Amino acid sequence: MSVLLLKNVSIAVSEKIVLEDVNMSVEKNDVVFLLGPNGAGKTTLLRALVGFPGYNIVSGRIFFEGEDITNTSMETRVSKGIAIAHQIPPKLMGVRVRQLLEALCHKNKCDVYEIADDLGILHLLDREFGKGFSGGELKRVEIATLLAQKPKLALIDEPDSGVDVDSIEIVAKAIKKVIELSPYKSAIIVTHSALISRYIEPTKVCIIASKAIRACNGKELIDEVFKHGFRELA
Numbered sequence: 001m002s003v004l005l006l007k008n009v010s011i012a013v014s015e016k017i018v019l020e021d022v023n024m025s026v027e028k029n030d031v032v033f034l035l036g037p038n039g040a041g042k043t044t045l046l047r048a049l050v051g052f053p054g055y056n057i058v059s060g061r062i063f064f065e066g067e068d069i070t071n072t073s074m075e076t077r078v079s080k081g082i083a084i085a086h087q088i089p090p091k092l093m094g095v096r097v098r099q100l101l102e103a104l105c106h107k108n109k110c111d112v113y114e115i116a117d118d119l120g121i122l123h124l125l126d127r128e129f130g131k132g133f134s135g136g137e138l139k140r141v142e143i144a145t146l147l148a149q150k151p152k153l154a155l156i157d158e159p160d161s162g163v164d165v166d167s168i169e170i171v172a173k174a175i176k177k178v179i180e181l182s183p184y185k186s187a188i189i190v191t192h193s194a195l196i197s198r199y200i201e202p203t204k205v206c207i208i209a210s211k212a213i214r215a216c217n218g219k220e221l222i223d224e225v226f227k228h229g230f231r232e233l234a
């Protein structure tokens with residue numbers, strides 16, 4: 001049984017079809033890197049998978065742990081163990097980082113101090129979530145919330161963009177921990193630079209372009225993309 005299985009999935013945002021007939025699977029121990037040109041639909045795919053409002057599955061089916069979750073809400077999918085770390089997290093007005101992490105850790109039995117220390121965000125705990133954060137701070141806080149969710153399947157959108165060389169190591173260590181804590185040891189990671197591959201080895205690299213998954217292969221696909229671009233693969 002696949003952890004996640006997409007069968008001919010088409011996704012619309014604001015009534016515009018962004019992805020058509022996407023077929024893909026994530027198996028146990030799969031760490032899938034998703035690459036593709038700007039605007040290809042990588043964020044759309046991750047958001048639709050977690051059931052984010054406004055990202056509509058217009059046809060096809062999504063299965064998680066063998067169960068059809070196509071028509072379930074974001075709340076249901078999160079409770080089943082799917083979690084997302086956004087590229088640009090939605091701001092949570094009036095909610096402090098500590099409050100959010102405490103709520104998640106209360107539910108998932110984790111230690112807020114340990115997570116905040118791991119991600120070097122102890123000084124951000126009493127700030128409003130996302131308000132006035134630098135790009136790197138936002139990324140660390142977002143990964144902290146992912147760690148506190150202990151998801152079965154983590155969907156991680158561009159953890160390595162806008163992050164300095166020291167921070168990427170901290171973020172990557174936390175992502176590794178998220179994967180280790182998952183019973184399936186699997187995740188989907190969107191990346192442009194593949195910088196994250198210095199720390200986390202993908203088992204599968206997939207290219208999303210021209211509204212669908214165009215190729216999936218081993219780590220060597222990253223080198224091909226950097227050598228030839230996406231045009232030959234799209």
Ligand SMILES: Nc1ncnc2c1ncn2[C@@H]1O[C@H](COP(=O)(O)OP(=O)(O)OP(=O)(O)O)[C@@H](O)[C@H]1O
Pocket residue numbers: 013014016018036037038039040041042043044045
């Ligand atoms: N709310 C929206 N309304 C209209 N179009 C949208 C909306 N959200 C996304 N899109 C469009 O869907 C397409 C895919 O966007 P998406 O953010 O998924 O791409 P991406 O592959 O993640 O891009 P990038 O690499 O630049 O982050 C784009 O053309 C984008 O303009």
